[in-house]
Amino acid sequence: MTDSQEPLIQIGKLAKQLAITTRTIRYYEEIGLMGPSKRLSGCARSYNQDDVLRLKFILKLKELGISLKEMLDLAESFDTHNQDFDTITPRVLEILDLHIGKVDDKIAKLASLRSVIVNYRSRISELLQSQSTA
Amino acid sequence: MTDSQEPLIQIGKLAKQLAITTRTIRYYEEIGLMGPSKRLSGCARSYNQDDVLRLKFILKLKELGISLKEMLDLAESFDTHNQDFDTITPRVLEILDLHIGKVDDKIAKLASLRSVIVNYRSRISELLQSQSTA
DNA sequence: CATATGCCTTCCCTTTACGTAAACTTACTC
DNA sequence: GAGTAAGTTTACGTAAAGGGAAGGCATATG
Numbered sequence: 001m002t003d004s005q006e007p008l009i010q011i012g013k014l015a016k017q018l019a020i021t022t023r024t025i026r027y028y029e030e031i032g033l034m035g036p037s038k039r040l041s042g043c044a045r046s047y048n049q050d051d052v053l054r055l056k057f058i059l060k061l062k063e064l065g066i067s068l069k070e071m072l073d074l075a076e077s078f079d080t081h082n083q084d085f086d087t088i089t090p091r092v093l094e095i096l097d098l099h100i101g102k103v104d105d106k107i108a109k110l111a112s113l114r115s116v117i118v119n120y121r122s123r124i125s126e127l128l129q130s131q132s133t134a
Numbered sequence: 135m136t137d138s139q140e141p142l143i144q145i146g147k148l149a150k151q152l153a154i155t156t157r158t159i160r161y162y163e164e165i166g167l168m169g170p171s172k173r174l175s176g177c178a179r180s181y182n183q184d185d186v187l188r189l190k191f192i193l194k195l196k197e198l199g200i201s202l203k204e205m206l207d208l209a210e211s212f213d214t215h216n217q218d219f220d221t222i223t224p225r226v227l228e229i230l231d232l233h234i235g236k237v238d239d240k241i242a243k244l245a246s247l248r249s250v251i252v253n254y255r256s257r258i259s260e261l262l263q264s265q266s267t268a
Numbered sequence: 269c270a271t272a273t274g275c276c277t278t279c280c281c282t283t284t285a286c287g288t289a290a291a292c293t294t295a296c297t298c
Numbered sequence: 299g300a301g302t303a304a305g306t307t308t309a310c311g312t313a314a315a316g317g318g319a320a321g322g323c324a325t326a327t328g
Contacts, residue, residue: 023285043307089258106243156275176275177276
């Protein structure tokens with residue numbers, strides 16, 4: 001595991017690679033999601049493979065609809081009991097379950113919305129029909 | 135239809151009745167969702183049954199996930215061609231179809247999101263399982 | 269009369285997840 | 299040595315949907 005030289009990447013390249021902006025990466029560091037990054041000479045941030053993976057993970061969670069604040073909470077509970085894998089994982093499951101529930105709710109509401117709209121649509125359509133045949 | 139006296143209700147009561155705040159009602163008026171309300175002496179807002187229905191409708195749409203801005207767009211196209219029923223109706227159908235499409239999109243995305251989360255959840259769950267049996 | 273509601277307007281505050289300058293270093297290249 | 303590109307920090311701006319306080323009428327009641 002001890003590579004003679006870890007492949008380090010700078011912020012601009014990393015951002016482009018993940019199709020986000022440098023601002024986003026700095027922001028994640030700012031709020032503590034990414035941890036302070038190692039600096040090159042000239043203070044330029046550099047990222048190794050672990051950092052990249054962490055960022056990808058964050059983006060994945062975000063894509064799943066988890067807010068940055070929730071991630072912070074998650075990260076905190078990782079850090080506070082990170083010795084015990086058994087106690088942290090249920091917490092993750094809990095959060096995921098909560099999210100599945102939320103998504104189910106949204107889907108149900110949208111489905112109901114859809115039927116309302118469709119209903120409305122057909123009533124108007126009928127109205128138009130009777131209008132033209134009058 | 136000409137009631138001798140329409141039952142008028144004031145903002146505080148209306149808010150309480152719909153379980154929202156007076157600020158919310160004023161806000162909807164502010165952005166043009168509710169139209170200027172008739173005032174009593176003392177400039178107090180008053181609402182008749184139509185107003186109440188409109189507000190209920192807005193809350194319904196909101197609950198269904200339609201943003202206030204989208205409602206404004208809808209309201210605008212109602213208002214701009216409201217002279218000719220034959221020409222307005224197809225436009226409404228168009229908007230409704232567009233919304234049905236949007237809703238379908240959202241539902242599809244959420245469904246895919248759901249399966250991703252569920253997948254993730256089960257992988258973690260398995261991990262926990264194998265952990266405890268180790 | 270005093271006080272308590274209820275309403276009014278105006279205006280700044282909040283949260284989330286960044287966007288967008290401004291002003292400044294550092295590094296590479298012609 | 300001038301220009302360009304990429305990096306830095308600080309800090310104000312944005313959208314959505316209101317929250318909440320200040321300061322001021324008007325009505326109702328003991």
